[in-house]
Amino acid sequence: MRASIIVVIGLLLLSSPVSSLNNGLALTPTMGWLHWERFMCNTDCDADPENCVREELFMEMADVMVNEGWKDAGYEFVCIDDCWPSMQRDAEGRLQADPKRFPSGIKKLADYIHSKGLKLGIYADVGTKTCEGYPGSLGYYDIDAKTFAEWGVDLLKFDGCFMPDWRQLGEGYMNMSRALNQTGRSIVYSCEWPLYEWQHQQPDYEPIRKTCNHWRNYGDVYDQWTSVTSILDWTANHQKILVPMAGPGGWNDPDMLVIGNFGLSHDQQQTQMAMWAIMAAPLLMSNDLRKICPQSKELLQNKEIISINQDSLGKQGYLTLQVASFEVWERPLSGNRLAVAVMNRQEIGGPRRITINDVSLPSWKICNPKCNVTQILPKYQDMGIQSRVSEIVVLVNPTGTTLFTVNPL
Ligand SMILES: *[C@@H]1O[C@H](CO)[C@@H](O)[C@H](O)[C@H]1NC(C)=O
Ligand SMILES: *[C@@H]1O[C@H](CO)[C@@H](O)[C@H](O)[C@H]1NC(C)=O
Numbered sequence: 272m273r274a275s276i277i278v279v280i281g282l283l284l285l286s287s288p289v290s291s292l293n294n295g296l297a298l299t300p301t302m303g304w305l306h307w308e309r310f311m312c313n314t315d316c317d318a319d320p321e322n323c324v325r326e327e328l329f330m331e332m333a334d335v336m337v338n339e340g341w342k343d344a345g346y347e348f349v350c351i352d353d354c355w356p357s358m359q360r361d362a363e364g365r366l367q368a369d370p371k372r373f374p375s376g377i378k379k380l381a382d383y384i385h386s387k388g389l390k391l392g393i394y395a396d397v398g399t400k401t402c403e404g405y406p407g408s409l410g411y412y413d414i415d416a417k418t419f420a421e422w423g424v425d426l427l428k429f430d431g432c433f434m435p436d437w438r439q440l441g442e443g444y445m446n447m448s449r450a451l452n453q454t455g456r457s458i459v460y461s462c463e464w465p466l467y468e469w470q471h472q473q474p475d476y477e478p479i480r481k482t483c484n485h486w487r488n489y490g491d492v493y494d495q496w497t498s499v500t501s502i503l504d505w506t507a508n509h510q511k512i513l514v515p516m517a518g519p520g521g522w523n524d525p526d527m528l529v530i531g532n533f534g535l536s537h538d539q540q541q542t543q544m545a546m547w548a549i550m551a552a553p554l555l556m557s558n559d560l561r562k563i564c565p566q567s568k569e570l571l572q573n574k575e576i577i578s579i580n581q582d583s584l585g586k587q588g589y590l591t592l593q594v595a596s597f598e599v600w601e602r603p604l605s606g607n608r609l610a611v612a613v614m615n616r617q618e619i620g621g622p623r624r625i626t627i628n629d630v631s632l633p634s635w636k637i638c639n640p641k642c643n644v645t646q647i648l649p650k651y652q653d654m655g656i657q658s659r660v661s662e663i664v665v666l667v668n669p670t671g672t673t674l675f676t677v678n679p680l
């Protein structure tokens with residue numbers, strides 16, 4: 272261990288976030304379901320009625336969310352992504368849903384979602400067109416905010432494609448934030464401002480936090496292990512900027528959970544779930560809840576992991592150590608507790624052991640004089656009472672993560 276230990280960071284614990292968007296929302300990271308990664312822009316309802324973007328898809332997801340424990344686990348928002356609108360605004364310049372795929376209209380869909388005790392999210396774009404070429408909101412921010420509020424929408428994902436002058440991205444996002452506020456309706460505001468600004472310069476995050484409830488920093492997640500690791504690597508490389516910005520009301524958004532799809536092994540799904548909890552990320556699943564396997568369902572509904580994600584202190588976790596292809600991440604929790612994730616980044620061989628003590632994990636010192644350690648992944652296990660001088664050995668599968676909490680006694 273000696274020479275190869277890289278202690279990444281020590282001072283992030285001390286920073287406190289700048290003030291957030293004052294709309295009283297997203298005091299913990301948003302939880303729900305979002306159609307994009309799994310269903311994309313599938314508009315061919317004649318050939319593929321089960322999987323096309325139409326009102327039944329969202330109603331069926333809402334039904335399953337209520338009937339299969341998702342709502343009870345905390346997943347609350349049913350979110351529409353791109354490809355819902357008609358290509359034409361109406362005579363009064365308002366967005367309207369595609370009449371063939373959403374014949375009842377968004378207001379009826381919102382009523383249905385609300386009748387289930389859930390909330391509805393919708394999608395629009397700060398520029399002239401959405402990423403898939405549907406009408407953009409530039410020049411229509413007030414009208415669109417008002418339309419969404421009248422429909423009873425509870426969350427807006429605002430994309431950043433087709434902004435004619437990228438220098439106006441911030442102004443556009445701020446104008447829409449103001450327009451949403453002026454509707455008087457509580458609408459969670461999910462932005463992609465920094466993602467699009469990073470393509471030109473390093474964004475100033477303070478105005479972003481004052482404008483948005485969460486914000487995408489990095490490209491879209493794919494149903495693929497290297498996509499998950501590229502998001503984690505990018506986040507770790509920028510954690511000095513990102514971590515201090517997270518807190519109640521405003522969160523860094525590393526994009527959707529792709530657990531329950533095709534591309535990740537079970538260990539990799541555990542890694543995504545553990546790391547999204549460590550990163551205090553919005554938990555927006557994109558999968559088919561109508562046919563998800565029991566193992567992925569159990570992981571996504573794991574109460575201990577969700578309670579780390581939703582911890583009231585609202586501090587985002589960070590990478591503390593890289594050694595021998597292990598990564599150790601920690602997240603300070605309320606009650607002076609700590610969540611720790613140990614990832615095995617080696618993609619060859621079998622499970623490997625790492626010793627956790629006050630050298631590999633400087634925050635182990637909170638275990639003073641004693642603490643109770645509980646392993647949550649890969650399996651729930653009481654690791655017993657430890658002391659400041661204890662060492663515990665954790666076993667981590669290739670591309671997997673061992674997640675545990677340290678609770679001072
Ligand atoms: C934002 O609002 C201001 C004030 O109404 C306006 O002058 C500006 O053009 C708007 N910018 C964008 C990108 O909509
Ligand atoms: C609008 O902003 C004001 C001032 O920040 C805030 O007090 C109010 O709760 C906001 N209203 C909504 C609906 O977000």
Ligand SMILES: *[C@@H]1O[C@H](CO)[C@@H](O)[C@H](O)[C@H]1NC(C)=O
Binds near residue numbers: 643645
């Ligand atoms: C330690 O944690 C385990 C699992 O959370 C719990 O069952 C046990 O009661 C705890 N022990 C003490 C002394 O707090």
